[in-house]
Amino acid sequence: MVARLAPRWCLRALRSPLQVIGFPSLQLHMSGIAMRASQEDFENALNQVKLLKKDPGNEVKLKLYALYKQATEGPCNMPKPGVFDFINKAKWDAWDALGNLPKETARQNYVDLVSSLSSSSESSNQVQPGTDRKQQEYENLVVTSEDGITKITLNRPTKKNAINTQMYQEIILALKAASNDDSILTVVTGNGDYYCSGNDLTNFMDIPPGGVEEKAKQSAVLLRDFVGSFIDFPKPLIAVVNGPAMGISVTILGLFDAVYASDRATEMLIFGKKLTAGEACAQGLVTEVFPDSTFQKEVWTRLKAYSKLPKNAMKISKQVIRNMEKEKLHAVNAEESSVLQERCLSDECINAAVNFLSKRAKL
Numbered sequence: 001m002v003a004r005l006a007p008r009w010c011l012r013a014l015r016s017p018l019q020v021i022g023f024p025s026l027q028l029h030m031s032g033i034a035m036r037a038s039q040e041d042f043e044n045a046l047n048q049v050k051l052l053k054k055d056p057g058n059e060v061k062l063k064l065y066a067l068y069k070q071a072t073e074g075p076c077n078m079p080k081p082g083v084f085d086f087i088n089k090a091k092w093d094a095w096d097a098l099g100n101l102p103k104e105t106a107r108q109n110y111v112d113l114v115s116s117l118s119s120s121s122e123s124s125n126q127v128q129p130g131t132d133r134k135q136q137e138y139e140n141l142v143v144t145s146e147d148g149i150t151k152i153t154l155n156r157p158t159k160k161n162a163i164n165t166q167m168y169q170e171i172i173l174a175l176k177a178a179s180n181d182d183s184i185l186t187v188v189t190g191n192g193d194y195y196c197s198g199n200d201l202t203n204f205m206d207i208p209p210g211g212v213e214e215k216a217k218q219s220a221v222l223l224r225d226f227v228g229s230f231i232d233f234p235k236p237l238i239a240v241v242n243g244p245a246m247g248i249s250v251t252i253l254g255l256f257d258a259v260y261a262s263d264r265a266t267e268m269l270i271f272g273k274k275l276t277a278g279e280a281c282a283q284g285l286v287t288e289v290f291p292d293s294t295f296q297k298e299v300w301t302r303l304k305a306y307s308k309l310p311k312n313a314m315k316i317s318k319q320v321i322r323n324m325e326k327e328k329l330h331a332v333n334a335e336e337s338s339v340l341q342e343r344c345l346s347d348e349c350i351n352a353a354v355n356f357l358s359k360r361a362k363l
């Protein structure tokens, strides 16, 4: 999986205006040791960035961009891009936030950041002895199989498990793998305090050479495939909603066979309105709500009991129910994906992304 996605990212990064990346060394700042990276170190770091196997994410790319500009041109004195030019504005904000940071320090910070990215990329690709090989295959998920249950955990807790482009693809692959493995049940849950904060809004920053129209088209195809993989999933699928859920993570709950929510999942944001887990249960979107203090224990005891039920009978029951509505679900999915393609280009969508991204760009 990593091997398949990495070259795609590298190619995109080489074309992308955000390809130049960096991160200040906390240790150096705290100790005040004035180390200086040579021009050669800097040039090596520029080459190293292109060899990174793992996409460092837009936030890091912005830091690298800002440090690169500061190291090579000094403080930002370019005119501020317009509000709708949100990629260039995010880049401008990141560079401008470095103020009068000396060129040498920016160069050193750039070298340190690339070095930290290279070492974490190497260590993340190492297989730990004795661990399940499957756990190493995904950047944004942890997938385990035990006692007849395959558990897919959304694993970007520092980003509230927001779903980035790679994670959409990983979820599609993980569902495909789970549909063919020996498990009886498949569970989706989140790591950390959130279940999922929905679509990663920085996805909109990664514009392909074909421009925003092409991006909208790619997003629509990805959304259709993503939702389609839930519609077609052949075994019982359970959501263990461990905390707040937003956007796309809420809208797909209807495609699960059971949804267990902690009463801490008080922000199931749909229709622009916060819905408690209890209210979502009353509306039929959630199967059952548990007190947060006993949520994991109660839910997993129940799931383990379900996993002892006859495997084929459960699978066939699910398929009989789903087959009745599958065609319709796919038709609605295709329609919604095509509407998304248009809506991605609307002022409302662009403004929402600009607002969120401009707040984050103040590094």
Ligand SMILES: CCCCCC/C=C/C(=O)SCCNC(=O)CCNC(=O)[C@H](O)C(C)(C)COP(=O)(O)OP(=O)(O)OC[C@H]1O[C@@H](n2cnc3c(N)ncnc32)[C@H](O)[C@@H]1OP(=O)(O)O
Residues within 6 Å of the ligand: 059, 158, 159, 160, 162, 163, 168, 197, 198, 199, 200, 201, 202, 219, 220, 222, 223, 246, 247, 248, 249, 340, 356, 360
């Ligand atoms: C293929 C495309 C298909 C698109 C389909 C259509 C889908 C639509 C949707 O899903 S709409 C929903 C989009 N989500 C949001 O609008 C949520 C945005 N996030 C927030 O409002 C807040 O972050 C929060 C309420 C989830 C949590 O707030 P708080 O507790 O104050 O934490 P922080 O804001 O500091 O967040 C921590 C950290 O996470 C990053 N983050 C959170 N959510 C997202 C997100 N959706 N996209 C990207 N990044 C997110 C946030 O920026 C912080 O990161 P940082 O510490 O700044 O690096």
